[in-house]
Amino acid sequence: MGGMLLQLKGIIKEFPGVRALDNVDMDVAEGEIHALVGENGAGKSTLMNVLSGIYPHGSYKGEIIFDGKTCAFSTMRDSEKLGIVIIHQELALVPYMTIAENMFLGNERGSAFNIDWDETRRKSDEFLRMVGLHESSQTLVKDIGVGKQQLVEIAKALAKNVRLLILDEPTASLNENESQKLLGLLLDFKKQGMTSILISHKLSEVSQVADRITIIRDGRTIETLIKDKDDIGEGRIIKGMVGREMNSRFPARTPKIEEITLEVKNWTVRHQLYEERLVCEDVSLNVRKGEVVGISGLMGAGRTELAMSIFGRSYGHGIKGSIFINGREIHLKNTRDAIKNGIAYVTEDRKGNGLILSNSLRVNITLSNMSKVSTHKRIDTDLERMVAEEYRKMLQVKCSSIEQNADNLSGGNQQKVLLSKWMFAEPEILILDEPTRGIDVGAKYEIYKIINDLVSNGKSVLFISSEMPELLGMCDRIYVMSEGRIVSELSREEATQEAIMSSILGTGDPIKKTA
Amino acid sequence: MSRTMEIIKKNAMLLVLVLVMLIFQMLIVYNNKGSLFASRNITNLIAQNGYVIILATGMLLCILTGGNIDLSVGSQVCLIAAIGATLIVKNGVNIYIGIAVCLGSGILLGAWQAFWIAYMRIPPFIVTLSGMLAYRGLARVILKGLTISPVPAEFTRYFGSFLGGGNDLQAKLRFSLILGAAVVVMLIVFVVHSRIVKVRKKYQVEPALWMGIKYAVTCAVLMFVFYSFGKDRGVPVVLILLSIVVLAYYYYTSKTVPGRYLYALGGNEKAARLSGVNTNGVMFFAYTNMGFLASIAALVCLARFNSSFPDLGRSYEMDAIGACFIGGASAYGGVGTVGGALVGTIFMGVLNNGMSILGVDQNWQEVIKGSVLLAAVIWDILSKKRKTAA
Structure with missing residues (x-):
């Protein structure tokens, strides 16, 4: 050298x-x-x-x-x-x-x-x-x-x-x-x-x-x-x-899994622009109350597209299939319907699709559930402040005040604000899309703790991630997606990095797919 | 120290306005041309800028949706005034029906453009450019290229007359001052009440000293304005209309859910949609509402000019857009307030009025106004840059 x-x-x-x-x-x-x-x-x-x-x-x-x-x-x-x-x-x-x-x-x-x-x-x-x-x-x-x-x-x-x-x-x-x-x-x-x-x-x-x-x-x-x-x-x-030894990268949780809350059957989605392309094909999956279910797969496997199409058809064309919530079939026309039916989608792209960067934390946190801080469409700003303050403390967001604009926050803190926003919408089912992308180890651990708190309070979580150790450490069950299909379903015991990779590879050459 | 700086920064535009007013006053007095704050001139300022305030309020909503502007408002004003004048003056239609038709057609004109913008996603610039040409053309067709006047006094009474007017100077002054005092008392009661509620609920409140100064100044200005009215022709009716519009939209943008959605749409449309906001609906509202406000402005103009003519409303859109940007609205959307648009309008108004009193050449006036607009936006963007760099 x-x-x-x-x-x-x-x-x-x-x-x-x-x-x-x-x-x-x-x-x-x-x-x-x-x-x-x-x-x-x-x-x-x-x-x-x-x-x-x-x-x-x-x-x-x-x-x-x-x-x-x-x-x-x-x-x-x-x-x-x-x-x-x-x-x-x-x-x-x-x-x-x-x-x-x-x-x-x-x-x-x-x-x-x-x-x-x-x-x-x-x-x-x-x-x-x-x-x-x-x-x-x-x-x-x-x-x-x-x-x-x-x-x-x-x-x-x-x-x-x-x-x-x-x-x-x-x-x-x-x-x-x-x-x-x-x-x-x-x-x-x-x-x-x-x-x-x-x-x-x-x-x-x-x-x-x-x-x-x-x-x-x-x-x-x-x-x-x-x-x-x-x-x-x-x-x-x-x-x-x-500055300290991290004994465990994933916080412990005793799963308390109950009945099925969300069930998706034969879900097929076409590409937003190129309608001849199928991005999700005949996907069926379910999530139970108190359960963290992972979705693994390579980039371009159709995970985000699946999540967004379930979330009030916010992605895709010619969507076919059915969604059941608590055993009852529902039809979601738009994101508003999805929110009303207790589904929340926490986007992977927090800057592009998640936060209003030019607005304050307060405004961002309440956006998806304005009715909770308003009466007859009139916003109770004081109540809104209290709510925002409460979430800031609960999730330990580091900021100068809740009036600070979202674009001045670090990635991990923005992610916490995004989570606050969707927790405030009081969903039963949370779809988290790459919730720890680009954030540091300490903040990741905190996000994992929040996920555990959510499920122990009886929520269901669908956890999309490209980091396999994270899915293995956090999920009760993992679906593996490849080329728009679910290629395997692994229980916590069965799931290993090798098992996931081999189910992906079983259907084709992964390098070709991501091109 | 930093608190003072923060307050100054937040109210920079207002401070600049005061400064500009003082400079004009000095120049005017020095040149022996009377006074910017003469009673007659205060009334004039309101009459000259009434329509701009109304249009700027509507324009602000459009700008909030993402820096989109509406180029057609001047033509909309002209077309609606033409419709109104044809009905009321030429055909002797009852004025209330006439007014209702005007408001209705304003909403329709707005909704037509709003449909293409919100649901078909045609760029607003194109849609409203087409509206600017087409509406102006329609107005000419209706007017057959001629001027229609005069407007019945019954109509101007609602938009162009004065309250407490009359020949008894004492009574007029008394009336104005009482009205002014009433407004001031209402303001104080409202402010004190909301502060008490906040303190009781343990919410954050502004420092008492700053709040005291702020409202003392506001009340003094209000009283001076009403005093000027009393000294001149009485309280202009149009002021009541303006106050209603400004207060209503201030409330709408700052305290209501649909108002909040406007900011969300302009700040990040995708995020707003994924948060369950009906973004197309919000967009549709903004442009339809612009048509509605253009129709109110048209009524005000009809009364003020006492006529409808083919060139009415020429370049009004530019006044409205300019006022919003000078008032701190972001050219990218999502940032801006009704208060800011109001300050921007007054700023432009004072600039116009002051230069006219000083006898500045009309062409140079335009050069100066253009430069001020650019300077305001540059300042806004530079100050933001500094903030993000920090």
Whole structure:
């Protein structure tokens, strides 16, 4: 390993009222994969924003030394010029442009008044080969899946002569296979001498690829673990992140399962836009009172589509099949009907489909059940405040007040607000779609506790997740979906990672499906 | 310190308005052109801006649904005024029936556009652009390109006359002051009562000092305005109408469930739909309601101009849109208040009025108004940016 490529020394960044970074130190050696881990709100993103110049020089204290020189970036462009490229969790690609156009956006070949498209194409094909993406550079970005889009982002970074590649949660929306492929790519690049910083909540991946791991907590560097010298197992990392040993990642619960509350029979759904495509085919499932039922499957297996179509036909076309609640058949025309019948759907996309980001916590929490805080359509704002306050305390949402806007909260806290909102709707059946995506270990544990509280209060929970350990740790029963069908139903005893994977694989090649 | 800053930030537009008023007053007095706060001018300000307040309130609801605007309101005003004038003036229809037909046709005009916007999801910009052309054309057809006047006094009585008017100056002043005092007393009773209720239920209340100052100033302004009315022609009837509209929509947007849904729709339509909000219905209401308010504005204009003519309402939509954005409504929807739209309207009104008194060239007036609108939006967006960066 070479010398130090990057040194961050005593970085302090303050926002009005909070010190987001408090004397953070971090060294990245030439040619290593350096993982940066910490709970949500620990300051990882802030640190990367300081490094990449999004927070300009002067707005923070401390020193950035890159390649032996002290740097003072005033914009992102300055840092990119030196080869520091950051790939954000939310991909920054333009859907209606081709892969090639996206790759050289802001970095066009040729001159400003005469773009050299031939060169652009040649170059993009070259970089696409490097990242192992077999797509034409003329394909529109909207037509490829998230996994491939992630690769396009990496190719785009390579095109900028990257020296330090920063990946912020690159595998958050990828399935197991795609994730492994991406990590493999990182290791390949390392062999070729590239340096990268990996920010991830998926600690198994971190232990798998990282050479060194810097852990930050509450804006401070806690420690740096070194591969082959320290223990870099998940348990050890978690201990550093939360400051204590986590004995169990899943809170215990004694199941008290009663009669069937929700039953779906022969449910078939067609794609919203391409009506000839079936996204769910002949799905039958049931959930009992006091039970957590998991739905496992690869991305694109049709789980979200199934959930949303059950939730008042909020997705899909030509829906066929029947829904029974407490043994009685019901017809749900829209989401309002679904809510009235005691179903709640907590979306996987909390920013896009879940919260009104420009509104306060208070407004968000009461939105799906306004009648509870109003009489004759007149809102009792005072009562609303009390309710919001109650949920804030119950779920321990970290915020300055219930009047704070939802967009200023961290991911885990936004998720709690979203859960509050649906708990306030007083449903009997909650469909939770990836409720712990992109949130840290501590917050995950709290969400699990909330789920356990819900079922022990007699609710039914349908739990969709891409993280198998989570489903195995939380569910009483697991359905496995693949290509729009339920391919197996596993009891708690039967369910193992291997069992789930083999039922998925039993029906076809998983890589082909996710394309 | 931070609390004071917060209050200033929250009321920045209001403070700027006061500042602009003071600057105009200084310039006007310095140039010996009378006074911005002359009794006659206060009454004029209300008469000149009455229709803008009504339209801005309706426009605010449209903007809240997602930064959507209604370009057709000026033409709607013209068409409805044409219908009203044709019925009442030309055909001698009973004025109450005439008014009812006007309100009804406003709702229809609005609903026509609202249908395409809400249920067929045609972009509002296109639908209302078409309305802007078509309604104006229809108005010309009805008017045959001519002006219809005068409007019967029986009609103007409801929209353009003055209460407590008459020749007894003493009585007029007394009437205005009593009415003003009544309004102030009602305001104080309401405010104190709601505070007592809040304290009893242990809810959070504003600091007493700040609240005292706020309402003392409000009451003083109110009393001054009513005093000015008394000194001039009496209390304008249209003010009552304006107060009802502003209060009703203030209440609607801030205290009711359908009002809340407007903000939800504009803030995040998908999330609103998944929360059981009938988003199409909310959208439909916003644009139908715009038609309804345009018809009220049309009645006010008909009385004020005492006639209906083909160019009536030209660029009124721009006044309304401008007032909303100056008043802090977000160009992306989901943010904005009726109070803000009111402040925005008064701001634009004072700007117009002040520049006219000073004798600023009409063309330069437009340049200045345009710049102020841009500045307001820039300021709004920059201040938000700073907030998110923090």
